Amino acid sequence: MAEKSQFAASVVPKLVGPLAPVLAAFDDDDRLDIDSTCRWIQSLIDRGIRLFWTTHGTSHYMSLSDAEIEELNRAIAGVTRGKATFIASTAYYWPTAKTIDFTSKAAGWGVDIVKIQLDWRGFPPTDDVLIAHYAAIAKSSPLPLFAYTWGTPGVRIPLLKRILEIPQFVGLKNDTGDYAEHAEYLRAVKEAGAADRFVPMTGGSMSSFLFGVMFGARAFATGTAIYAPETAVALLLLMVRACVSFAPAARSRRRPGGLGARMRRRPAAG
Secondary structure, three states: OOOOOHHHHHHHHHOOEEEEEOOOOEOOOOOEOHHHHHHHHHHHHHOOOOEEEOOOOOOOHHHOOHHHHHHHHHHHHHHHOOOOEEEEEOOOOOOHHHHHHHHHHHHHHOOOEEEOOOOOOOOOOOHHHHHHHHHHHHHHOOOOEEEEEEOOOOOOHHHHHHHOOOOOEEEEEEEOOOOHHHHHHHHHHHHOOOOOOOEEEEOOOHHHHHHHHHHOOOEEEOOHHHHOHHHHHHHHHHHHHOOOOOHHHHHHHHOOOOHHHHHHHOOOOO
């Protein structure tokens, strides 16, 4: 079993609470509007959101060229650097060499983690092919990495256990299932003794976090963070006060001047 690496030590403590998937903005001519996207991200940071990722769906990767994907992630990293944790994502069909090149560029932009996306439904890889792909990227990556699962067959528990052997991988985005499947991922990580270095996160909703907390969930993506970030942060603080299983990690957000303190000082929305 892989031991906790410098990759996990640098970012896993920050993977707590609500994550906002980046909703890319477009102008009236359907061109990517970087300035508007960045202003919106800054507004979410100002309102308490500390985790972001780009995605195939919400970030409209299916509408972007490779150059636009790089432009978008580079610009977001410029906003989040030193203020929030940003997980930049690859496109579905990038080969290994292209993904390795992206991780190198992302490190220079100030990205914190790279999520390696692929089309599980259209072209599902065998376990051996996926592990070879992941291992080659991990060998060259200057950044921590996130795995990705979506649909069927997705990442099954035996495959997850193999991913846990690669120390550069610090988490998994779970778009396969927000409830029973996610509980199985969390259980497998805990049983492997990897809960302090690997964070499964749903793609999904605040309700999946309420379900997952009893199994050790500590971070969650939610569309609510896009339009009502205070509500998403309030759920985290509610769970902290309820003394659930992830509370020791989350309490660091309640240090004087930290996230919890800022939210308690913030007047209620009118």
